[in-house]
Amino acid sequence: MGTDNRNRRQAERRKEREHRRHRSAAQTGSATGSQPGPRTGPPPSGQYRPGDAEQVLALVGQAVQAFHHGRPGPAQRVVGLLADGPAGWRTTVDRILFAELQQAVAQVWPRGWQPAELVRGARRETGTVGSDLTADLVVAQYRSYAAARVAPEWAEQVRALGEPWWGRDADHPQRFAERHRLRRPAAVDTALRVLTFLYAVPALQVLCPLPGHARTASAGAVTRADPAKLTRIRALLAKAEATEFPEEAEALSARAQEMMARHSIDHAALAAQAGTTGDTRGRRLPVEAPYEQHKASLLSVVSEANHCRSVWHKDLGMCTVMGAAGDVDAVELLFTSLLLQATRAMRQAGATRDAYGRSTTRSFRTSFLTAFTARIGERLAEAAVTGRDRAVDEYAESGTDLVPVLARREREVEEAFAEAFPELVEVPVASSSNAQGWTAGRAAADAADFGVRDRLGG
Incomplete structure (x- = not known):
């Protein structure tokens, strides 16, 4: 299991560029001829003045700098200046903040x-209200792209965020505040924190075409998976996770396993017959606290068993899985199911204590997950x-040699992974010290049901 070290250095360089840009904006605002400097706050009247936009931009730059460097006092003083004032000033602040946020999302x-x-990511950094604002910004910004130039997986993610509920974009700031019962200072504070987050996000690998640059798939292309x-498969795994009867769970997930394995092999054979190559894809999956290192390790072994590779982005709470498209689908389904089963087994064990009455729950659970x-x-x-082996033999009987096909697919995955992550740092999983947790974890793994490549059916 590894973490991407290159991203951290790129992020630091990007943050410094953003800092210079905002410092420049603040200096420009304070040096604007006869217009009031950025620290003077809103104008006394309700009328819009030509210098208000420059003043707002300068204040926004100051707030972002303060939030980024962890200076809450100066940040809140600027929030007060932006939130206060007559209607004309507030309208200018809302308009500029929304436009800056939209531009930041596009970047x-x-x-x-x-x-x-x-x-x-916005939820991790700014909280639930900040993530809701980010979702609205993504939905609003998405409307600027032609549907035919957006990758299907991208469009699916935006649809899952919901529809524009606020009417005109000019009305969004006020309606968002009303929807979340925010006073104006809190609404401005949220917008500035989200803007700070958007400016600071590090670079990641581009895993699918950017919106506005996707091309319609050709008619002869091999689809990624059969919906x-x-x-x-999802329905079978859901039933396996929900049932309290081990025999039923085993039968359900064995069938799901059979279907996923067959789908993966058939997809590889179909791609070979069509002369299609370069089917390697990447997908990032959330891996949240607690015990995120152990969860990332579980994802790594699931990925490796299914001819994929994974890398843990420790600071971002997610992992990137790379492999053939159908295999990545299988990894996500199986990892999600196994993690749910492991979590349920840990909770059933309850809190644990040593002979002296001291809590050993955390060591029990880390040892459990390791085992x-x-x-x-x-x-x-x-x-x-x-x-x-079974699949190769079965296809060989019909005259199809899968060995070179599967070998080529594995080679493509390794090459794509090495290109995407040329610099990795290996992170050893924390050692286990709780024998009770280790034993329980092994037992839970023996009882776990999983859905990839255990049995093949016709």
């Missing part, structure tokens, strides 16, 4: 971020070999 996409992960099959991951890795590796 995030070339840095590799996608809609769902940007909103999730109907994925729907049935669970190790055993799942063993089971998946065994299943992957068995499933691959």
